[in-house]
Every structure is written in C-alpha cells, then in structure tokens.
Amino acid sequence: MRIENNSEQDTYNPKSSRAGVFGFPFEAFGPSRSNIKNLIRDQIAALDTKSVIKRLKKLLPIFIILLMVLFALKWTRGKFVSSGQTSAKVNQTISLQTARAQIGLNRDYTFPLKDGSGKVLSNIHYVITEAQVRDEIIVKGQKANAVGGKTFLILELKIRNDFNQGVDINTRDYVRLSVNDNGEELLAPEIHNDPVNVQATSIKYTRLGFAINQTDKNFILHIGEIGEKKEKLPLPLSIK
Structure with missing residues (x-):
C-alpha cells in the first residue's frame, strides 16, 4: 500500500530568472543595472536645454567679473614690481675712481x-x-x-x-x-x-x-x- 504525499515541495531552479539569494529574487536587493541605466537616461532626457542656457547666461557676468578682478590684481602687482625695480635703479649710486x-x-x-x-x-x-x-x-x-x-x-x-x-x-x-x-x-x-x-x-x-x-x-x-x-x-x- 502506497501512501501519497500531496504536500507541495519548494524547489530551487538556478536557471530561473526570478531566482535570487536564498530564494529571494534579486529585485528585493535594489534596482538592476538596466534599471539604473534607464533612470539616468530619463534624467538626461528631462533636462531642459533652454533652462540650462538661461542659467549659464546668469553666471556669465559673474565669470567675467572674476576674470577682470584677476587681471587687475596681476597688472597691479606687475606695476609695483616694475616701480620697485625702477626705484632701485634710480637709487643705485654709480661710484667713480678719484680723479687723477x-x-x-x-x-x-x-x-x-x-x-x-x-x-x-x-x-x-x-x-x-x-x-x-x-x-x-x-x-x-x-x-x-x-x-x-x-x-x-x-x-x-x-x-x-x-x-x-x-x-x-x-x-x-x-x-x-x-x-x-x-x-x-x-x-x-x-x-x-x-x-x-x-x-x-x-x-x-x-x-x-x-x-x-x-x-x-x-x-x-x-x-x-x-x-x-x-x-x-x-x-x-x-x-x-
């Protein structure tokens, strides 16, 4: 006489796309690599080109002012160095031998x-x-x-x-x-x-x-x- 066991047994199929770690699917541990790529693509597509250009135009005057300040500082420093060198030359005394x-x-x-x-x-x-x-x-x-x-x-x-x-x-x-x-x-x-x-x-x-x-x-x-x-x-x- 055979006694039939009707209870279902869990099986593990390593080839199953839904198999994960200890029976949990990979989706349980976060988005897949393909999902990350799709997310980045969606963020790039969502960028408004006109909005970016508008922001750059707002930053352009600040950038120009910074360049002008740097140029002015460099020019002023050069003037001080040149003035100092000229003053040193002017203040330098040329000595001559006593007349014969x-x-x-x-x-x-x-x-x-x-x-x-x-x-x-x-x-x-x-x-x-x-x-x-x-x-x-x-x-x-x-x-x-x-x-x-x-x-x-x-x-x-x-x-x-x-x-x-x-x-x-x-x-x-x-x-x-x-x-x-x-x-x-x-x-x-x-x-x-x-x-x-x-x-x-x-x-x-x-x-x-x-x-x-x-x-x-x-x-x-x-x-x-x-x-x-x-x-x-x-x-x-x-x-x-």
Missing part, C-alpha cells in the same frame, strides 16, 4: 646769441668751472672706462641764457684742445651732451670730454667761436 688730476677754473666767456639771419638777440655765458683727468666717466647713465694707455680730460661747464626764450647750444663748438705744445693740431671734444637745451633766463650744467694719452702734457684750451679768434687757456694739470 683736477683744477678749479671758473672762467666766464660771453658769446653772442644770433638768429638765422645773423642778428644778435642776446648773449650766452659760457663758464668753465673745473677741469679733471679721469680714467672713468659716466656716459648716458653708464660707467665708461678708458682703454689701455688712454684717459679722459673732462671740462665741467655752466651755461647761462639771459634771453627770454629757450635755446639749443652746441657746447663743443666753442672749445678745442692742444697737447704737447702742438698748436697746429687741435682736438675737438668727443664726449658731450649736445645740443644742450637751456631754458629762458636760466642756467644749465653740462660737461665736455677729450680722449687723451696718459703720456700727454702741456694742455692748452682754445676758447672761441668757430672761425673767430681763440683765447688760450693753459691747464696746469699733471697726470699721475
């Missing part, structure tokens, strides 16, 4: 100030205040050294303009130099700041320079206008 020889002169010469037609308008006072012999000079803010066997004869000048207008004067036209008792060969200044602009009723300090040999002696200045008689001025300088 020097003598005070303070000789005042008067030359006529003429217009284009040759008419005399006023006078220019040409004062040679001092003469020096140096191996180092300053030219356009830079130190210049004499080459071997050479040195510089420097004349310190003070130009006074009594006219009621500013004038430009070529100071090197009024001075020549002879050395070693050779009055036939005159040297013209090689170092100068011509044309020197002297404002109305004012004075201007400047200088002239000659390149000479260290062995030269018996220096004589020949002072006067070009083509006119010169006045001789001996310089009792001894190069050491």
Whole structure:
C-alpha cells in the first residue's frame, strides 16, 4: 500500500530568472543595472536645454567679473614690481675712481646769441668751472672706462641764457684742445651732451670730454667761436 504525499515541495531552479539569494529574487536587493541605466537616461532626457542656457547666461557676468578682478590684481602687482625695480635703479649710486688730476677754473666767456639771419638777440655765458683727468666717466647713465694707455680730460661747464626764450647750444663748438705744445693740431671734444637745451633766463650744467694719452702734457684750451679768434687757456694739470 502506497501512501501519497500531496504536500507541495519548494524547489530551487538556478536557471530561473526570478531566482535570487536564498530564494529571494534579486529585485528585493535594489534596482538592476538596466534599471539604473534607464533612470539616468530619463534624467538626461528631462533636462531642459533652454533652462540650462538661461542659467549659464546668469553666471556669465559673474565669470567675467572674476576674470577682470584677476587681471587687475596681476597688472597691479606687475606695476609695483616694475616701480620697485625702477626705484632701485634710480637709487643705485654709480661710484667713480678719484680723479687723477683736477683744477678749479671758473672762467666766464660771453658769446653772442644770433638768429638765422645773423642778428644778435642776446648773449650766452659760457663758464668753465673745473677741469679733471679721469680714467672713468659716466656716459648716458653708464660707467665708461678708458682703454689701455688712454684717459679722459673732462671740462665741467655752466651755461647761462639771459634771453627770454629757450635755446639749443652746441657746447663743443666753442672749445678745442692742444697737447704737447702742438698748436697746429687741435682736438675737438668727443664726449658731450649736445645740443644742450637751456631754458629762458636760466642756467644749465653740462660737461665736455677729450680722449687723451696718459703720456700727454702741456694742455692748452682754445676758447672761441668757430672761425673767430681763440683765447688760450693753459691747464696746469699733471697726470699721475
């Protein structure tokens, strides 16, 4: 005699799409990967392009302002750095060696100030205040050294303009130099700041320079206008 068991038994089919962990379906543990993809796709599709553009337009002015502020800060910093470097250069003192020889002169010469037609308008006072012999000079803010066997004869000048207008004067036209008792060969200044602009009723300090040999002696200045008689001025300088 067979006794039939009518009770249903739970079975586990690993191939079943609804099989999960310990008999629970995977859906019980959260959305599937395909569901996540669908959710992301739906969120992207829900974005309103016009709304995004509108938001970007609102943020654009803020972005531009930030760029302007950054640019202004960078520019200001650059100005301060440049100003500091310039100040450092201005405050930097250029030192020169002591003059090998020097003598005070303070000789005042008067030359006529003429217009284009040759008419005399006023006078220019040409004062040679001092003469020096140096191996180092300053030219356009830079130190210049004499080459071997050479040195510089420097004349310190003070130009006074009594006219009621500013004038430009070529100071090197009024001075020549002879050395070693050779009055036939005159040297013209090689170092100068011509044309020197002297404002109305004012004075201007400047200088002239000659390149000479260290062995030269018996220096004589020949002072006067070009083509006119010169006045001789001996310089009792001894190069050491």
